[in-house]
Amino acid sequence: MLSTLIALLCLGLYLSQRISSQMQILSKPIIWAKPNFMIPSGMPVIIWCQGTHKATEYELHFEGHLFALETPNPRGMTNKVKFSIQTMTSHTAGQYKCLYRSGEHWSEPSDPLDLVLTGMYDKPTLSVHPGAEVISGENVTFYCRLETATSTFFLIKEGRSSRPQHKYGNIQADFYMGPVTTAHRGTYRCFGSYNNHLWSFPSEPVMLLVTGDVGNTSLASTEQPSSPDSWKPSLLTTKMEFQKDLAIWDHTSWNLFRISLAFLVLVAVCLLAKDWLCKKRTPEGADRASSQECRFQNTKILG
Template sequence: MMPQLLALLCAGLCAGQGSRTADDSLPKPSLTVWPSSVMPPKSNVTLQCQTSTKNVNFALRKGSTFVESMQSQASTAGLAESRLTDLKTSNAGQYTCEYYRRERPHITSQPSDVLLLLVTGDFRKPSLQAHRRGEVTAGENVTLQCQRPDNVFGPVMLGLLKAGAAGPIQVQTPVGKEAVFSLQNVTVSDTGNYSCVYFLIKAPFWASHPSDRLEVRVTDKTEKKSPMMAETEIGAAGITLIVIFIFLFLLGAFVICKYTRCGAAPDKMTKRSHSKEPEEVGTSIQPEKESGDPPAATTSCSPASDKASQVSEAEEPHGVTYAELNTRALSEGPSSQTEQPLETCVYSTLKA
């Protein structure tokens, strides 16, 4: 009797297991992780398994080992979550999820793509360098070189990380002890902090500390500038033009003053007025009187005219005789000549 019961139990279990075989008619789910698949120890992650099929249950596996059965959320059909807390190195590995219908027959879907969860800190950090530092222009290529330490043995892979990404953006097998990652036709969205890690490609999937972060800045020259930046640049340009205008104005004033000799203009005007004074002094030669008196010249006597006569005297040619006449003495007679002192008069010329 006992052997028959064991045979029936085995047949039922085998039949139930067979009914959970993968069915190609069911689309495979997607497995994602938040915040990232590369995390430090003692951190927390959330695994999400999702499908478009409704009324299903989910199962989470690590490798071929069953980890947890997950129920879909009541508010969202076809989505289930599993939370891993206080991560340890033992949590690292390859995860997949699958789902099966709640009603009979319990047909299981194809497993999701493999999600590799890495817990860092088992090896020394690598180094990350850029072939080109500083800002790069959109459309160019950026090459990053990750190099692991020398004392690492065994098959490893190198992964390029970007802050904010859910996992490695590129994974490569190293050539020697380094791998070269290339970012093709970069855009502004490629701006960010990058690092790299190396890890074992087999269990226990130990991973290194991340390298020091390397900042990549991508600028787009065709991008329109913000109004604030434009106003700032216009203000700076206006100030520069004003300074240049003031400098050119002062330079032009200096050149004009230098070539017109404005500093010597008053002296020239003074000399010209002195030279013209003798011409402005009216002189008249009186005709000879019948009494036989010599002809007299009438002049206006003043200190200024005296200086002018001295100037004209120096300019007269030789052979000219000058005489100083007191016109008042001529008109008043001998008695008035002794009473009035002589005044300074302008010299007049007499024809010989």
């Protein structure tokens, strides 16, 4: 009986350690830049990294290498830290990721954040055909032209976190938009570049006005359908679905552990009660057969 209880206790401890170690999986942090992911040459930028309130240290990695370390202050009272870049240069333009430590465990790296340096080349010219004012349903094409230091062009709509479209071209790129809707209204600028992270000065703004409303435009987008070569900088990466799934998984794992542990305790109590009843019914001085029978019955319960 004693060996059986010891075995049950060891099994419970093993399950406890296994579940506890699995629940140490940390959610992926969130990374974003202020005031924007596009920074004029010589201007400052702040990179924010958000983890959890239990985080004790944050690391910022630039192009795969450790760039900076930060400790949350006050510790335990905030779930994010900031990394300041006082002067944006070509040496600080590129891809960033962050991660954090809680206890002895490190989180996964965040999704990438691409910081772009602007003002490196001449200003391109941007025009739109058939004009700046069109009727909903018409086809529109933006033309971005820059004759120097260019192999790639970027078109971006100001305002919300719309990501840039990009096209390759030596002097000019044509950004075609299918039948437009009122959701395409807005101010557009374009950039030229030889490098995904080093862009020209922005073009003069072009305002597109779309009149009329054909069909449902609530889901309309300013972007072309995604293609394999689409350039997708992470303006503000969020993983709420991942964190929600992780929380549900943790809750389920903990419930399974508690149910298993309760079952083991119940089995142990049943065995003790059965053994006590067997001993009580067995007359004093009886031979060992009765005792062996009780143990055999307990063994059958475990089986």
